[in-house]
Amino acid sequence: MTVQDAVSVQALAARLGPHFTLGVASAAFQIEGSLAAGGRGPSGWDAFAEKPGSIMHGHSPAIACDHYNRTPEDVELMRALGIDSYRFSLSWPRIQPDGTGAFNGEGLDFYDRLIDQLLAAGISPMATLYHWDTPLPLERRGGWMNRTTAERFAEYCAAAGRRFGDRVAQWVTLNEPVSVTLNGYALGVHAPGRTLLFDALPSVHHQLLGHGLAVQALRAAGVKGAVGVANLHSPVRPATRKFTDRLLARVFDLMMNRIYADPILLGHYPKPPLVARPWFRSLGKIADADLRNIHQPLDFYGLNYYCPVKVATGPGTDHSPVGTTDAMSRLHFHTAAFPEYGTTGFGWPVAPEHLGILLRELKDRYGEALPPLYITESGASFPEPDHVSGPIADAERISYLAAHLGHALAATAPGGIAADVELLGYYVWTLMDNFEWAAGYSQRFGLVHVDFKTLERTPKDSYYWYQALSRARRRGQATEPR
Ligand code: IFM
Numbered sequence: 001m002t003v004q005d006a007v008s009v010q011a012l013a014a015r016l017g018p019h020f021t022l023g024v025a026s027a028a029f030q031i032e033g034s035l036a037a038g039g040r041g042p043s044g045w046d047a048f049a050e051k052p053g054s055i056m057h058g059h060s061p062a063i064a065c066d067h068y069n070r071t072p073e074d075v076e077l078m079r080a081l082g083i084d085s086y087r088f089s090l091s092w093p094r095i096q097p098d099g100t101g102a103f104n105g106e107g108l109d110f111y112d113r114l115i116d117q118l119l120a121a122g123i124s125p126m127a128t129l130y131h132w133d134t135p136l137p138l139e140r141r142g143g144w145m146n147r148t149t150a151e152r153f154a155e156y157c158a159a160a161g162r163r164f165g166d167r168v169a170q171w172v173t174l175n176e177p178v179s180v181t182l183n184g185y186a187l188g189v190h191a192p193g194r195t196l197l198f199d200a201l202p203s204v205h206h207q208l209l210g211h212g213l214a215v216q217a218l219r220a221a222g223v224k225g226a227v228g229v230a231n232l233h234s235p236v237r238p239a240t241r242k243f244t245d246r247l248l249a250r251v252f253d254l255m256m257n258r259i260y261a262d263p264i265l266l267g268h269y270p271k272p273p274l275v276a277r278p279w280f281r282s283l284g285k286i287a288d289a290d291l292r293n294i295h296q297p298l299d300f301y302g303l304n305y306y307c308p309v310k311v312a313t314g315p316g317t318d319h320s321p322v323g324t325t326d327a328m329s330r331l332h333f334h335t336a337a338f339p340e341y342g343t344t345g346f347g348w349p350v351a352p353e354h355l356g357i358l359l360r361e362l363k364d365r366y367g368e369a370l371p372p373l374y375i376t377e378s379g380a381s382f383p384e385p386d387h388v389s390g391p392i393a394d395a396e397r398i399s400y401l402a403a404h405l406g407h408a409l410a411a412t413a414p415g416g417i418a419a420d421v422e423l424l425g426y427y428v429w430t431l432m433d434n435f436e437w438a439a440g441y442s443q444r445f446g447l448v449h450v451d452f453k454t455l456e457r458t459p460k461d462s463y464y465w466y467q468a469l470s471r472a473r474r475r476g477q478a479t480e481p482r
Helices: 003-014 044-050 071-081 104-119 138-139 150-163 177-186 202-220 243-266 274-283 287-295 351-369 395-412 461-479
Strands: 022-023 085-090 124-130 169-176 226-232 236-238 300-305 309-313 333-336 373-377 425-430 448-450 457-459
Touching: 003 309, 003 425, 022 461, 044 138, 071 104, 071 236, 071 425, 071 461, 085 104, 085 169, 085 425, 104 124, 124 150, 138 461, 169 202, 169 300, 169 373, 177 202, 177 226, 202 226, 202 243, 202 274, 202 287, 202 448, 226 274, 226 351, 226 373, 236 243, 243 274, 243 287, 243 333, 243 351, 287 461, 300 351, 333 373, 351 373, 351 395, 373 395, 395 425, 395 461
Parallel strands: 022 085, 022 425, 085 124, 124 169, 169 226, 226 300, 236 309, 300 373, 373 425
Antiparallel strands: 309 333, 448 457
């Protein structure tokens, strides 16, 4: 760690309240491997990943980080890291292989062990119920395009609540429904690989309904923990002041952010600008009863933030290494670069100040309806070698994390631009390098390097930086006058 990093650690630690949660986040499909072991059923992602050309370099998720077999080692890495909380996801097809009917004892046992190991290590479990691995039999029946998936999801959540509800501190129903709809059903770059464009909108409504039914199912199961959701929010900016750029930016903001947050927090869908209404036709007429189900009181709101998005008129290319699809070229708009910012390995702009601005925007939009908030994901990939013989000097990641956490704290501190937002914690995406969906193993987001040949874990400098932050905070608390 450089002198500068050590200074940033002390400065940041001094600004963390005594109850502020520091955590790391992950997802089952990205780390577990053992896809056919322990009675797990296949998911839509298993099938998608087998299709030639769907995953960069033909990488396979079959082993990933082998976390299923290396859980104690990974929990020990987290204990030594000094985090308060670990956000992981339960794999639906590991718990209920067909997505309906019988539950899989071995799958339930696996998560029992994980949760117990976390608690023994002094780490509080935050469990996400859905991080994109829909059981394949349900995906074959239309997945989230089929309304009954929402009901199946709530049944599985009830079972998870009954089994783990005595020990899980926070429950996240869905992770980033926007990524599922946009990448999976609209553009086809993620599972299930459908290219429905605006006709994918029913998958929004059914996921939201699944969320609302799951919240009720968890509470009916008597879970002790807090219940929330994790939405990806990307502040949207028009490429120019031109009327069409501004109009399309409004439409994109609606598709990216508001169509998920508004029904959950306000109980209604946002109204598209008049000229764009035909694009939203496939959402259909929404029953009031559905909106009531979706609009459940939440204990917290999970915010995943990576970068802002710039929108420009006309079809074009996107800026991720996953590439452009034919579907994108049929749209009336495209995302454009932010030349003023540096970029991550994914080509995403590094714009930490937008996190503060976003927190302000959320409070302006939702006011009292915005629950206390966790940043449930924040992190960056940078090009790093596949094989290492010692810690990686990942200064860019340290400065990314320090800047994002710093901006979030500054914005929510007294006198900050979002001082009225109650910020409860920050989860780094992610503990260790893992299977980054369609980008395979090409994007390394971890605090810990994983050699995907040997599966050896090597903490990076950023791991030691986050560890120092956690320790400095604890030291500060110990000397704080009561
Ligand atoms: O890896 C993903 C994660 O699964 C969901 N949020 C964004 C991350 C980085 O792309």
